[in-house]
């Protein structure tokens with residue numbers, strides 16, 4: 495029987511792509527520039543690639559911040575300092591809180607029935623702040639970030655770190671809900687949790703996703719409202 499939910503934040507409760515685009519626009523504005531046309535597409539591809547490397551433990555978040563925009567600008571043929579741009583981007587991002595449709599409604603619905611927690615790969619203060627600004631922090635008992643635990647999701651150390659705070663719960667009583675097939679679904683299942691894949695990008699799972707294992711979520715939803723059919 496499920497007693498608790500581990501919610502991912504980005505592209506599950508908060509629309510990270512929307513938050514990132516508005517933050518990049520602000521950073522370009524500071525430089526008197528407009529966002530280049532291919533920016534969104536190039537950002538998503540390079541950023542996703544770098545995050546897969548973080549999940550595998552091949553790269554740190556600090557490492558990502560040093561190379562992300564230099565890689566993006568090189569591809570776009572823009573001559574800007576990627577590290578300085580990253581700083582302005584982070585500042586804008588830390589106050590960005592665009593919600594995914596139905597986020598507040600589903601948290602309101604679940605909060606009476608289950609214990610709710612956040613599991614997210616990002617700096618602790620940034621994620622706490624963004625959830626506060628979105629008005630969603632109040633639904634969670636604890637916010638477990640890689641920043642707080644000291645290891646990235648989905649490493650064993652990350653989940654062991656979360657479970658150390660919850661000795662009264664077993665992993666089979668917890669369901670992870672998130673958009674990442676690697677961090678939330680494959681990682682969650684390997685660590686003994688139930689999983690619900692939020693297929694935010696409407697991906698066909700049979701497509702070649704470059705994954706080393708086949709993801710087998712216990713449940714799949716393509717809108718947050720559908721979670722009511724499961725929990």
Ligand SMILES: [Mg+2]
Pocket residue numbers: 502503504505506672673674
């Ligand atoms: Mg996510």
